[in-house]
Amino acid sequence: MFALSGRVNNVGLVEVPMGISLGDIVYDIGGGIPRGRKLKAVQTGGPLGGCIPASLLNTPIDYDSLTAAGATMGSGGMIVVDEDTCMVELAKFFLTFAAAESCGQCTPCRVGGKQLLDVLTRITEGQGTEADLDRIEELSHVMAESSLCALGKLTPSPVRSTVTHFRDEYLAHIREKRCPAGKCTALVHSRCVNSCPAGVDVPAYLMLVSEGKYAEALAVHRERNPFAAICGRVCPAFCEQKCRRGEIDAPVAVRQVKRFMADQELKNPWTPERMPSKGKKVAVIGAGPAGLTAALRLAQWGYEVVVHEALPVAGGMMAVGIPDYRLPKDVLRAEIEHIKRAGVEIRLNSRLGRDFTLEQLMERDGCDAVVLAIGAHKDRRLRISGEDREGVISATGFLRDVALGNPPRLEGKRVAVVGGGDTAVDAARTAIRLGASEAHLVYRRTRDEMPALAEEVDAAEAEGVRLHFLANPSAIIGNGRVESMRCVRQVLGEFDESGRRKPVPTPGAEFDLEVDVVIPAIGQVPDVSGLAPAADGQARALAVDATMMTSLPGVFAAGDAVTGPATVVEAVGQGNRVALFVDAYLQGKQPAPEKMWPDYRVLDLTYEMEAYASVPRAKAGELPPEARARDFLEIEQALSEEVARREARRCLRCDLERRKAE
Ligand SMILES: Cc1cc2nc3c(=O)[nH]c(=O)nc-3n(C[C@H](O)[C@H](O)[C@H](O)COP(=O)(O)OP(=O)(O)OC[C@H]3O[C@@H](n4cnc5c(N)ncnc54)[C@H](O)[C@@H]3O)c2cc1C
Structure with a gap:
């Protein structure tokens, strides 16, 4: 018997059999999360319990599984929290209660609870340091091992479980002085x-x-x-x-x-203000929003900046991904002109790995730092038979060719696009505009789960794109050329890492879409083929440390290349941040965001x-x-x-x- 409460549609007492999954309780009994918000975690066991993240929704409800996930059955409380809940603040809330309950008889509980609370208060006020995370672990360990009764032993549980499962959220408070959920008032100007x-x-x-x-x-x-x-x-x-x-x-x-x-x-015309020259050079690779923003900031702060762009146009996916019907090219060009007016040189048709190497940039050109902002332009493959048939074309390649004025001939052709994100929807809408007689969009989950914006999906449908949900291609059929795409109907099964139900094929439930062209658009990854291989001969992944530096000293990375496919504004945010870290690196100082941007007014x-x-x-x-x-x-x-x-x-x-x- 659980008291189901919090951010869930149906609250109340629920009686469930042992072994039922946590996700089944939240979604099948609780009716899911109100207002389309994302589930973040489920807190079980009352104030001394713990938080189970959305990635563990398959956890069966029994004593051992809950304990293994860092929570407890406890009092039978089950509080659902969504994306608007700050996990640090939540831990502090429970801790405040538990610390006040301490009878004071043993020191670990009496003093430990208070000290833990001080640490959490510091973090929620933006005064925390990374050493505080070690302090939390140390205090929790001592309290759990040496308190006299269960209250002291379990008081750290909510803190421990949130640090384990939501470490990134703690780090955002500590490193960026930011509360991602927008709850910690000391850190939030407005939502x-x-x-x-x-x-x-x-x-x-x-x-x-x-x-x-x-x-x-x-x-x-x-x-x-x-x-x-x-x-x-x-x-x-x-x-x-x-x-x-x-x-x-x-x-x-x-x-x-x-x-x-x-x-x-x-x-x-806007000519951004510039500080006096700092006498140092930075090369930025990639003229997308991340690279251009980083270049602008560094130029404003007195660096000499050259942007190298592989394509004949600047703008990245804003130029060769997002089609004109949503973003006209003259608007893009006008905003890129402002960046150039700040003194940024943009060299087109200049590809790292083909036309120059990182070593040449550093040694020959005398660059003091490099920012890799190469985006994510390599399409993931479907990994099904027939994928190499003529008529299967890459989504990013397709949109790029259209943007650069070399569209493929699609008049009268039947096109199937596979995927549910922006790229898939734009590919289908572009196919319609190029005269395709049919454009199908095949997505393995439901409409509500499509990553593309709902308005864009509605617009695609209004323009004639036919949507097929809970369907996944299993083979591309044809004699040399694409003649049809076989799809298998899906049902939603267990929960996956993202907290959504995983689509699973229904055996025998197949249908063929008769099409001439298939465009897989199921995600993109960075194309790192041009980067210098590591000592082991493998291409380097664009992993960065807390200062956005790669494993190569002085080489930083930002944007989709680091985060995976995201959005323009996220790339801009990355560009601002990486510029801050490059500046700190080149000046040998601690990054100080507050000094680089005017205060909020x-x-x-x-x-x-x-x-x-x-x-x-x-x-x-x-x-x-x-x-x-x-x-x-x-x-x-x-x-x-x-x-x-x-x-x-x-x-x-x-x-x-x-x-x-x-
Ligand atoms: C079809 C589509 C629709 C989208 N719709 C939206 C939307 O509606 N709203 C939104 O906010 N976001 C949208 N996005 C996402 C957004 O465009 C990207 O998240 C954003 O552009 C990423 O910025 P970036 O600078 O990291 O990379 P990119 O914009 O991809 O730029 C990277 C640049 O690096 C260059 N490059 C790569 N390798 C090299 C190399 N070796 N040498 C030199 N240059 C190199 C590339 O040519 C490219 O110009 C969409 C994306 C696509 C594909």
Whole structure:
């Protein structure tokens, strides 16, 4: 019998048989997580229990399995927590209770609990150090081994289990002074700012837009992200996902306000300010958002920066991945021009591994540091028979050829795209635009689980892309050329590492899609073939340490090449960070983020917020599907000035809380 509570749709007392999986309780009985949020962990056993992460949802409910996962059956409490819960703060919450319960008879419990609490408080206030993690382990060990009763022995459990399973979250508090869940008030300016991977000051630029001060607003945006017009079109808007207004009616349409603001200034040349020369050279490999952002920051801070780009165009996946109907090339070019105006030289058709080596950069060209920002451009293979048949084409290669003006002939052809992310959806929509008679999108999970944005999937469907869910290709059939793709229907089985149910094939449930072209788009990895092989002859993976440096001294890496396929704004955030570490390395100092970027500002409110309480979220117009599905014209239209300014005033200005706190 468990008391199921927390962030789960059905709360209450549940009686379950021993051996049922944790995931079955959360999803089948509990009805899953409200508001489409992601499950983060399940805390079992009451305040002295532990947290089991979403990656262990197959854990059977029995005494031994729960103990092995770092939790306990305990009092039968089962609290579900989602992505908005800070695990450090949660551990502190339980610890506060347990420490107060100590009777004080034995020292390990009386003093240990208090000391642990001090450490956690430090971390949640951004004062923690990595040594604190060792301190937690040491204190927990002593308390568990030498306390007199179970209270003292188990008090450290929530802390221990969260450090074990959510170490990255502790490290974000310690190293980046950031609370990923946006809960630790000392570290959070406002939820939107906290959730933006580039840390853009959203409330400040919304406020300035509301007053019609577009150039000032854009200047605020550019302090942390130079690609406002691009992100105003393609950003998944993490800020909107956390916007407090969303809990009342609908989040502020931040992305669309941003686009309006950036478009007002797009034609005005921006020349970023530069510090005096530091007399050092940095080479950046790859002109995607990560590389260009790093290059811009380093140029602004006085370095001589050359960006080497393998392709004949700059922009990375913004140029050769995201199609024109979402991101017109003139918008991209205008924002790249700003980077060049900061003094950054971009050398096109210059490929590391083909045209030069890392050693040449360091020794011949005298570079003091190198940033690898080569993205993830190598498609994963389907690993099924017939994959080498004529008519199977790589998704990134396909989109790149279209972007560079060499589209394959698809008129009248039937195309199947495999995958559920941005690349898959864009490949299918591009195929339609190139005249394909049919475009199928085959995805092994359900619609809700597609990594692509829901609006993009809806748009693809409206344009005629046929969606096949819970289906996976098993063979590509044809006599030399592709004639059909065999698919197997899937059912959702046990939970996988990501906390989602794993699709498993249904034996015998097969169907053939008669198609001429198959485009696998099931993920990309960095192409490291051009990098110098390690001593063991293997290509180096782009693994980095806490300062974003690879195993080669002075060689740093950032963006998709490190994180795997992500988003433009995440690449920008990576570019900012890697620049900070390169600067610290070259100056022989500790990185100090607060010195490199202006402080967040809390601007005065100049209007009556109540007047906007019932204004509904603005919606940008778009070309109707029948008018857009055969060309690459931009689909989404900009908000009008009046609507953009009104939308900006829907912001609840959570940052004002900050001023109150100070
Ligand atoms: C089809 C598609 C749609 C997408 N849609 C969106 C979206 O809507 N919103 C969003 O935010 N994100 C989207 N993304 C993701 C986003 O574009 C990427 O996450 C982002 O561009 C990654 O930036 P990056 O700088 O790390 O790498 P990239 O943008 O990939 O840039 C890497 C650059 O390095 C160059 N390079 C590689 N190897 C070498 C070498 N050896 N020498 C020299 N240069 C080299 C490449 O040519 C490339 O120009 C999409 C991606 C794709 C593929």
